[in-house]
Amino acid sequence: MKHVLEFEKPVIELREKISDLRTLTENSEMDLSDEIITLEKRLEKLETDVYDRMAPWDRVQMARHPERPTTLDYIHHLFTDFLELHGDRNFGDDAAIVSGIAKFNNKPVTVIGHQRGKDTKENIRRNFGMPHPEGYRKALRLMKQAEKFQRPIITFIDTKGAYPGKAAEERGQSEAIARNLMEMAGLTVPIICIVIGEGGSGGALGLGIGDRIFMLENSTYSVISPEGASSILWKDAGLAQEAAESMKITSYDLKKLNVIDGVIPEVRGGAHRDILTQAKEIESVITESLNDLSTLDEGILLENRFKKYKNIGDYTYLDL
Amino acid sequence: MLRDFFSKKKRYASIPSQEAKQDVPEGLMQKCPNCQKIFYRKELNRNMNVCPHCDHHHRLSAYERIQHLFDEDSFTEWDKHMISNNPLHFPDYEEKLEKDRLKSDLNEAVVTGKAKMNGMETAVAVMDSRFRMGSMGSVVGEKITNAIENARKAHIPFIIFTASGGARMQEGVLSLMQMGKTSVALQRLHADKGLFISVMTHPTTGGVSASFASLGDYNFAEPGALIGFAGRRIIEQTIREKLPDDFQTAEFLLEHGQLDRVVHRHEMKKTLSTVLDLHSTGGDSL
Numbered sequence: 001m002k003h004v005l006e007f008e009k010p011v012i013e014l015r016e017k018i019s020d021l022r023t024l025t026e027n028s029e030m031d032l033s034d035e036i037i038t039l040e041k042r043l044e045k046l047e048t049d050v051y052d053r054m055a056p057w058d059r060v061q062m063a064r065h066p067e068r069p070t071t072l073d074y075i076h077h078l079f080t081d082f083l084e085l086h087g088d089r090n091f092g093d094d095a096a097i098v099s100g101i102a103k104f105n106n107k108p109v110t111v112i113g114h115q116r117g118k119d120t121k122e123n124i125r126r127n128f129g130m131p132h133p134e135g136y137r138k139a140l141r142l143m144k145q146a147e148k149f150q151r152p153i154i155t156f157i158d159t160k161g162a163y164p165g166k167a168a169e170e171r172g173q174s175e176a177i178a179r180n181l182m183e184m185a186g187l188t189v190p191i192i193c194i195v196i197g198e199g200g201s202g203g204a205l206g207l208g209i210g211d212r213i214f215m216l217e218n219s220t221y222s223v224i225s226p227e228g229a230s231s232i233l234w235k236d237a238g239l240a241q242e243a244a245e246s247m248k249i250t251s252y253d254l255k256k257l258n259v260i261d262g263v264i265p266e267v268r269g270g271a272h273r274d275i276l277t278q279a280k281e282i283e284s285v286i287t288e289s290l291n292d293l294s295t296l297d298e299g300i301l302l303e304n305r306f307k308k309y310k311n312i313g314d315y316t317y318l319d320l
Numbered sequence: 321m322l323r324d325f326f327s328k329k330k331r332y333a334s335i336p337s338q339e340a341k342q343d344v345p346e347g348l349m350q351k352c353p354n355c356q357k358i359f360y361r362k363e364l365n366r367n368m369n370v371c372p373h374c375d376h377h378h379r380l381s382a383y384e385r386i387q388h389l390f391d392e393d394s395f396t397e398w399d400k401h402m403i404s405n406n407p408l409h410f411p412d413y414e415e416k417l418e419k420d421r422l423k424s425d426l427n428e429a430v431v432t433g434k435a436k437m438n439g440m441e442t443a444v445a446v447m448d449s450r451f452r453m454g455s456m457g458s459v460v461g462e463k464i465t466n467a468i469e470n471a472r473k474a475h476i477p478f479i480i481f482t483a484s485g486g487a488r489m490q491e492g493v494l495s496l497m498q499m500g501k502t503s504v505a506l507q508r509l510h511a512d513k514g515l516f517i518s519v520m521t522h523p524t525t526g527g528v529s530a531s532f533a534s535l536g537d538y539n540f541a542e543p544g545a546l547i548g549f550a551g552r553r554i555i556e557q558t559i560r561e562k563l564p565d566d567f568q569t570a571e572f573l574l575e576h577g578q579l580d581r582v583v584h585r586h587e588m589k590k591t592l593s594t595v596l597d598l599h600s601t602g603g604d605s606l
Binding site: 162163164165166168169170171172173174175177178179181182183185186201202205206208209221222223224229232233246247248249253254257259305306309310312313314315316317318320 | 547
């Protein structure tokens with residue numbers, strides 16, 4: 001494990017210690033099994049303490065973990081025959097969004113997701129998973145294709161946000177995102193959206209209108225990054241931890257706010273610890289959702305989708 | 321996004337000198353931030369808040385705009401008393417809302433209702449940047465969604481005038497989801513072949529620009545309006561270069577193919593009436 005997050009340091013240190021003792025026992029006369037057993041018990045307790053009580057800020061770190069599985073990682077574990085398809089037919093191909101056709105449980109689907117890199121080189125190529133308008137337009141093109149051929153759509157959300165750049169503005173970043181929101185609302189096929197890392201604002205939502213919205217336990221979904229919120233609201237980017245609490249951005253917060261349909265449990269210590277197990281968790285959620293949605297009549301599907309969004313929000317009336 | 325709006329305002333703020341403050345009763349005179357000329361506020365008001373010297377479009381409140389554009393006494397307001405519930409229990413949020421309610425004639429950042437333009441019935445939503453920078457939270461999203469649905473059900477056109485710094489931070493992800501909510505409603509209007517005209521006024525940024533503002537069958541904007549997704553400062557920091565002065569203005573967007581027309585405030589009623597008439601959507605009365 002190359003990247004250790006601050007809050008999980010005690011766990012990692014203890015785990016290393018146990019592993020050292022094991023090596024020692026194996027390579028020498030000394031028998032340290034008793035100590036190892038004691039320490040393993042302590043590790044179990046420590047892991048529970050650390051990972052079952054993660055603060056919002058800890059989850060923000062986890063969602064940004066450099067080793068966290070990306071869209072392509074999950075695609076390879078969840079689907080067969082994935083064929084990536086490129087380009088918006090208008091301007092270019094945005095590597096910050098990957099998309100294509102594949103089979104899920106032997107049935108055809110369209111898969112789309114934000115794609116960040118895992119090292120600097122790939123991150124530069126993928127613009128750190130921050131799309132330009134052509135990325136959203138590529139996504140829309142393939143969603144329309146999915147609708148034509150009546151394939152369900154599965155999207156993976158994992159972006160800090162749409163790219164705030166000059167060219168992006170010139171080519172209509174706002175329009176591209178807005179168009180996706182409206183068009184996704186009207187697609188006559190089931191759409192399942194899963195936040196796997198960071199769900200950053202409009203750039204995340206641009207792939208996020210659907211019939212079922214899920215979040216991995218340690219992912220976040222927010223109108224603005226905690227850093228951005230603290231610098232705008234309190235003129236101090238250093239208050240990001242407080243902002244992470246106040247903004248209610250964790251999967252459990254969003255479930256409570258009735259914005260998402262469910263939290264997908266994560267492997268203890270984060271999805272990157274065991275992507276196979278994590279993919280299984282995701283697989284069962286997709287299977288269940290597709291079972292529920294695929295029997296619905298088009299009209300009902302769209303009516304339900306409208307109601308789902310109509311119900312989001314909290315307001316009252318002035319006492320007169 | 322919101323930040324940019326602040327800094328922009330600061331740059332153009334007209335701070336009267338001590339003498340000027342003593343000489344003139346408050347609110348009688350106004351200085352144009354664009355041409356620096358000083359004139360009577362009344363003169364400005366008579367000119368629909370457009371500078372008589374340089375054509376700079378000053379802010380227009382929601383009710384003033386309705387009064388200027390729609391037939392006399394034809395406006396009936398919807399959801400007037402809907403207010404925010406502070407869903408995240410965000411610190412100081414309720415106080416800020418209360419303050420804005422007191423200083424403006426508004427309960428929230430958008431006014432919606434039905435009104436007639438040259439006798440043609442429309443559903444209208446007018447945002448007002450005096451209230452929380454026109455930011456969109458649950459109430460703004462709900463009121464606009466209701467207006468869209470009312471338009472759809474009554475088969476009348478929907479016109480929106482946007483003015484917003486973007487999403488309302490204090491309502492977090494619920495604000496973000498209002499982009500989805502309004503867009504899903506617009507999809508239904510669209511599917512029913514309803515007419516939607518979006519008029520972007522200064523400023524239209526962030527989540528509002530990236531949802532309903534950009535989704536009109538016709539997208540118009542007032543001259544000089546700031547329109548964009550990301551804030552200027554953030555873009556400059558990201559790309560490490562200085563942006564041109566006209567970046568993200570209505571004229572810049574027109575040049576880049578992002579708008580149908582830039583429409584002067586004095587021409588607005590005529591332009592909208594032409595579109596409405598051309599569609600001749602009589603519609604059922606509400």
